[in-house]
Amino acid sequence: MEQAQLFARMKSAVLEGEIGLAADLALNALEMGLSPLTCIEEGYVPGINEVGRLFEAGEMFLPELVAAAEVMKAALAVLEPELLRRQVSRATMGKVVIGTMFNDIHDIGKDMVASMLTASGFDVVNLGVNVPCAAFIDKVRELQPEILGLSALLTTTMPEQKTVIEALQREGLRGTVKVIVGGAPVNRQWADSIGADGFAENAIEAVKVAKRLVGK
Numbered sequence: 721m722e723q724a725q726l727f728a729r730m731k732s733a734v735l736e737g738e739i740g741l742a743a744d745l746a747l748n749a750l751e752m753g754l755s756p757l758t759c760i761e762e763g764y765v766p767g768i769n770e771v772g773r774l775f776e777a778g779e780m781f782l783p784e785l786v787a788a789a790e791v792m793k794a795a796l797a798v799l800e801p802e803l804l805r806r807q808v809s810r811a812t813m814g815k816v817v818i819g820t821m822f823n824d825i826h827d828i829g830k831d832m833v834a835s836m837l838t839a840s841g842f843d844v845v846n847l848g849v850n851v852p853c854a855a856f857i858d859k860v861r862e863l864q865p866e867i868l869g870l871s872a873l874l875t876t877t878m879p880e881q882k883t884v885i886e887a888l889q890r891e892g893l894r895g896t897v898k899v900i901v902g903g904a905p906v907n908r909q910w911a912d913s914i915g916a917d918g919f920a921e922n923a924i925e926a927v928k929v930a931k932r933l934v935g936k
């Protein structure tokens with residue numbers, strides 16, 4: 721199968737909610753020697769973005785959104801171990817604590833960022849989704865990470881990023897940790913307005929920003 725055809729089938733597997741097919745295509749791609757990251761970026765992510773567009777337009781509904789997310793997870797489960805195996809770096813870049821904001825259960829993109837950071841040598845502690853502000857603060861105090869990553873996929877949960885930064889300030893921890901923010905509705909302007917140290921649009925950029933912030 722041609723690469724372009726394979727990527728098109730990955731995209732349609734997400735759109736059609738075909739979990740088994742998506743995982744098989746990921747295995748095929750690895751057997752063909754394709755980079756796991758290219759498959760994610762060129763195959764599956766265009767699929768989930770199209771699902772988001774159709775959902776917004778009222779042409780797809782919640783069950784289909786859920787199914788598409790399951791497909792993404794199945795494909796990533798095949799690709800991520802290979803991503804980590806290929807890119808593993810021996811140098812320790814520092815510790816990152818990352819999580820999705822309170823009342824937000826989106827984790828596909830946040831987990832991609834976590835995987836890419838791990839693959840690049842960061843020691844990542846992933847707190848999962850729906851993380852209350854107090855849990856972020858407790859982990860920063862306990863683990864003293866160099867970087868705190870905050871993910872928000874909903875316009876209603878973006879303000880939680882500001883809440884966490886303010887709480888760090890209040891607790892006297894703001895100077896100890898660099899805060900990076902991301903998620904589909906987040907942009908640089910928002911990041912600057914809440915006093916974040918960094919913003920990234922995708923997982924590759926997130927690694928660059930994190931490295932810059934730790935001076936590597």
Ligand code: B12
Pocket residue numbers: 765768769771772773775776782785786788789823824825826827828829830832833868869870871872873874875876900901902903904905919920921922923924926
């Ligand atoms: C899949 C999905 C779901 C899945 C999530 C499953 C899961 N386990 O994650 C399910 C079905 C559960 C879901 C539920 C809902 N969803 Co939803 N969902 C999506 C969808 C289609 C894709 C998100 C995704 O995974 N994208 C792929 C990843 C790779 O991209 P990403 O998340 O943006 O991450 C990248 C970057 O943003 C960045 N990044 C991400 N995090 C971080 C963190 C840091 C620190 C950094 C530096 C970078 C970074 O790097 C990532 C990798 O490149 C989006 C549409 C969209 N295009 O965003 C809607 C979307 C986010 N959902 C939406 C909505 C409305 C909902 C619901 C409220 C629907 C409902 N009526 O119940 C619920 C909310 C539940 C909740 N409380 O959280 C809206 C939000 C609208 C808004 N303005 O707030 C969207 C935009 C759809 C739409 N167009 O209307 N959803």
